[in-house]
Amino acid sequence: MRDVAIVAFAQSPLVRRQTDFDEPQMIMPVVREAYEQSGLDRSQIDFVCSGSADYLAGQPFAFIRGLDAVGAWPPLSESHVEMDGAWALYEAWMMLQIGHADTALVYGFGKASAGNMREVLTVELDPYYLAPTGIDCISTAGLQARALLDNSDYTERDMAEVAARSRRSAMSNDHAQVKKDVTAEEILAEPYWVDPLRPSDCPPITDGAAAVVLVAGDRARDLCERPAWIRGIDNRIETHYFGTRDLSKSPSTEVAGKTVGSGDGIEVAEISSTFSHQELILKDALGLQDSTEINPSGGPLAANPLMAVGLIRIGEAFNQIKNNGKQRVLAHATSGHCLQQNLVCVLEGD
Amino acid sequence: MSDTPVPIDTVEMPYVRTLGPVISRFFTGLRDGEIWANKTRTGKVQCPPFEYDPYTGESASDDWVQLDGTGTVSSWAWVEEPLRNHLLQEPFAWCLIRLDGADTDLVHAVRVADKGQMATGMRVEARWRDERIGHLRDIECFEPA
Amino acid sequence: MSDDVKVLNSVVSLDYERPPTRAARRYTEAVGEKRLIAHRCPECERLYTPPKGYCPVCVVLTTDEHEIEVSPEGVLVSYTVTNPDKLHQQGGKTSARGDVMLDGTRITLMGELDGVEAADVHTGMRMRAVWVELEDGRLPSSGGWGAVGIKGWEPTGEPDASREEVQELLKKAGES
Numbered sequence A: 001m002r003d004v005a006i007v008a009f010a011q012s013p014l015v016r017r018q019t020d021f022d023e024p025q026m027i028m029p030v031v032r033e034a035y036e037q038s039g040l041d042r043s044q045i046d047f048v049c050s051g052s053a054d055y056l057a058g059q060p061f062a063f064i065r066g067l068d069a070v071g072a073w074p075p076l077s078e079s080h081v082e083m084d085g086a087w088a089l090y091e092a093w094m095m096l097q098i099g100h101a102d103t104a105l106v107y108g109f110g111k112a113s114a115g116n117m118r119e120v121l122t123v124e125l126d127p128y129y130l131a132p133t134g135i136d137c138i139s140t141a142g143l144q145a146r147a148l149l150d151n152s153d154y155t156e157r158d159m160a161e162v163a164a165r166s167r168r169s170a171m172s173n174d175h176a177q178v179k180k181d182v183t184a185e186e187i188l189a190e191p192y193w194v195d196p197l198r199p200s201d202c203p204p205i206t207d208g209a210a211a212v213v214l215v216a217g218d219r220a221r222d223l224c225e226r227p228a229w230i231r232g233i234d235n236r237i238e239t240h241y242f243g244t245r246d247l248s249k250s251p252s253t254e255v256a257g258k259t260v261g262s263g264d265g266i267e268v269a270e271i272s273s274t275f276s277h278q279e280l281i282l283k284d285a286l287g288l289q290d291s292t293e294i295n296p297s298g299g300p301l302a303a304n305p306l307m308a309v310g311l312i313r314i315g316e317a318f319n320q321i322k323n324n325g326k327q328r329v330l331a332h333a334t335s336g337h338c339l340q341q342n343l344v345c346v347l348e349g350d
Numbered sequence B: 001m002s003d004t005p006v007p008i009d010t011v012e013m014p015y016v017r018t019l020g021p022v023i024s025r026f027f028t029g030l031r032d033g034e035i036w037a038n039k040t041r042t043g044k045v046q047c048p049p050f051e052y053d054p055y056t057g058e059s060a061s062d063d064w065v066q067l068d069g070t071g072t073v074s075s076w077a078w079v080e081e082p083l084r085n086h087l088l089q090e091p092f093a094w095c096l097i098r099l100d101g102a103d104t105d106l107v108h109a110v111r112v113a114d115k116g117q118m119a120t121g122m123r124v125e126a127r128w129r130d131e132r133i134g135h136l137r138d139i140e141c142f143e144p145a
Numbered sequence C: 001m002s003d004d005v006k007v008l009n010s011v012v013s014l015d016y017e018r019p020p021t022r023a024a025r026r027y028t029e030a031v032g033e034k035r036l037i038a039h040r041c042p043e044c045e046r047l048y049t050p051p052k053g054y055c056p057v058c059v060v061l062t063t064d065e066h067e068i069e070v071s072p073e074g075v076l077v078s079y080t081v082t083n084p085d086k087l088h089q090q091g092g093k094t095s096a097r098g099d100v101m102l103d104g105t106r107i108t109l110m111g112e113l114d115g116v117e118a119a120d121v122h123t124g125m126r127m128r129a130v131w132v133e134l135e136d137g138r139l140p141s142s143g144g145w146g147a148v149g150i151k152g153w154e155p156t157g158e159p160d161a162s163r164e165e166v167q168e169l170l171k172k173a174g175e176s
Ligand SMILES: [Zn+2]
Pocket: C041, C042, C043, C044, C045, C046, C055, C056, C057, C058, C059
């Protein structure tokens, strides 16, 4: 295995609707900032990989326009995943592992404001048995939350505590979208949206972009005072039809977590708990201890830029090492409905 | 900025999907007012049926069983305001339904007069449409049994 | 077996609201006044119309301060004549489409050629924009192709650019 580190991370403002800018305009300042942090210019980047979903923009091959933001002239060595940028980072990490590149830029972006996300995300479901029912992402999350409440000791109050703490933590995150000093009691007083979920158990709709620079070997120390070394990264998927899964658990997260050592001495975990109950499922699946601080950024409940939100978890975990002196941190990204696919990554400082 | 409203673009993609032997048999059954499930090689009864066992990747067996359309709610989520594509256009519950005789859950809708009637473990039965075409919507919804 | 259900028909239908970017709004306003605006990249000086709000070659954002007006007239540097066939009936008419290089720039814009018989089209012709009419201050959603806000190009009637002049223009456009 080669030692690979994150040396730079930048994110755009995370907002309900980015009106003045289109996708390339939204991404470009973020990529610039990541380059500046790393001290590399684009001629020194061996490989570029992005994550996005054309259905967010409603245009086939919409991701191609994203390339305008990184400069595809002279021609680039490039790839794209129709997924969150966290999976683009996974691909870039593999390119560095096999020695095809020593440096990589990864970015993820999405303007979820353009479409109706409850309808758009139905399209990613099985086209025979699920999509034709019109079931949407809030409803599938509701089925999962009920399964957790029925099959564990967790209560709606535990969910509300997660929802409230996330919005309070976000108050110290300049990039976050939903930040407020709110209590679990206030959230429990909200009427249900899709019972057992209340509005505050659900994420906001967010436009945004993020970028990360990866570097292999000792060079990372020259480019960053305190690089975050990727000590383990793994992603696992479960079957798509959630009528065949136990929704109260996340076995794919558990396996990926065990592979990378998720239960062991993690100081901070940035996890893609898109809904409040998912934090409870993920915490158990990852074996996080009570001493682990979860989502000090506020997490997806404070800002949920689809296709960038998982990459931002990795970036926020990197910031914990670079800026806050943490030594061992964890990041998690998810894809699909009801935590179908999960990526877990452990980062360490020197 | 002018205050003209933002135009709405509708993107529409029609698809005709072939079904393969297993989904074809299931949908043909629905059209005929019957619910069929298939067995995996380990004997697990899957409804809806798949060509494979999602837990082993093995092909499913050719062993089919007919279910009678009654079952138990394993999980539910109450929708007060349905979206335009939802199975029902009135307040209803999305449910995971373990049909009697099956080992997996079917995702469908349950109609009750009042949310207070909903509970995990409640018994439900299929309400069929009169006109059926071979589609999940041939079952209009499930109702308390 | 023969009457088994063999297919599933489905329609994915999704609505999108895409507010125009600032650059697009200003471009549309200019089209309403029959003016053509572009952004000039501050680094490489390339011109873009409609303005993108950035230069993809230099990877820099451009804003109102990089906006300039460009001529909606230019020289036809390439064209193609399309005859109707079974797939493209075109109302039974032969039509021409071309690339016009705007005066003082190396921008070429594509579009239908109007006001000239297909048989008479030739490179070097001087052309000017035929503007799209705005509807409620907006560009009508176009099912067609070519430059946004420009329906096509018609001859100005001025003398042609010479073959050498056209070759010089194309050479300039190819420089990176
Ligand atoms: Zn430039």
